[in-house]
Amino acid sequence: MPEAVFVPRPILVGMPGAGKSSVARQLGQRLRLPVVDTDAVIEARIGVSIRSFFQSEGEAAFRDLEEQVIAELTGGEPKVLATGGGAVLRRANRARLHAGGTVIYLRIFPEQLYRRLNKDTKRPLLQVADPLARLQALYAERDALYRECAHFVLDAHGVSLGMLVNKVVMQLDLMQLSRPGARAP
Numbered sequence: 001m002p003e004a005v006f007v008p009r010p011i012l013v014g015m016p017g018a019g020k021s022s023v024a025r026q027l028g029q030r031l032r033l034p035v036v037d038t039d040a041v042i043e044a045r046i047g048v049s050i051r052s053f054f055q056s057e058g059e060a061a062f063r064d065l066e067e068q069v070i071a072e073l074t075g076g077e078p079k080v081l082a083t084g085g086g087a088v089l090r091r092a093n094r095a096r097l098h099a100g101g102t103v104i105y106l107r108i109f110p111e112q113l114y115r116r117l118n119k120d121t122k123r124p125l126l127q128v129a130d131p132l133a134r135l136q137a138l139y140a141e142r143d144a145l146y147r148e149c150a151h152f153v154l155d156a157h158g159v160s161l162g163m164l165v166n167k168v169v170m171q172l173d174l175m176q177l178s179r180p181g182a183r184a185p
């Protein structure tokens with residue numbers, strides 16, 4: 001019987017601004033897989049920006065839509081999936097993401113994110129008087145949830161995008177080799 005070919009289904013999770021979408025794009029090229037971004041799918045579906053959807057419909061309506069899109073995208077054809085920073089908030093999402101591929105948490109501290117995001121106008125949750133305090137609160141709430149959902153955690157601070165993508169590819173290779181019945185190439 002021919003050996004089943006292992007196709008990685010990388011899923012990127014982490015705080016807003018951690019680099020999930022950029023890593024996903026490069027990873028897609030490296031692995032020759034399509035790249036899908038849950039936020040882009042949601043925006044295409046609602047026809048407005050996520051920020052204005054938050055304003056008109058509220059966060060709960062966005063989370064419902066996000067859950068629906070995650071449920072649709074975690075099955076089907078192999079792909080690289082980039083998620084929004086709050087994708088791990090719901091238990092059902094965490095379970096689906098974990099079961100649907102190899103989940104990589106790009107970890108970065110709020111103080112480091114703040115340097116990247118202090119001029120951000122796109123992310124509704126950061127349009128507040130004190131974005132650093134908001135990032136710290138989000139991190140305090142979410143770090144454990146990202147870890148619960150992830151198969152591995154990578155430090156995303158102070159590494160170039162190319163290096164981060166290399167680290168992801170190496171981890172995926174290691175996971176493949178440690179699967180039961182896997183053979184060294």
Ligand code: S3P
Nearest residue numbers: 015016017039084085086123124
């Ligand atoms: C969110 C992060 C955003 C987007 C929405 C909510 C969050 O995605 O899904 O604004 O709750 O952190 P990014 O992580 O790509 O910024």
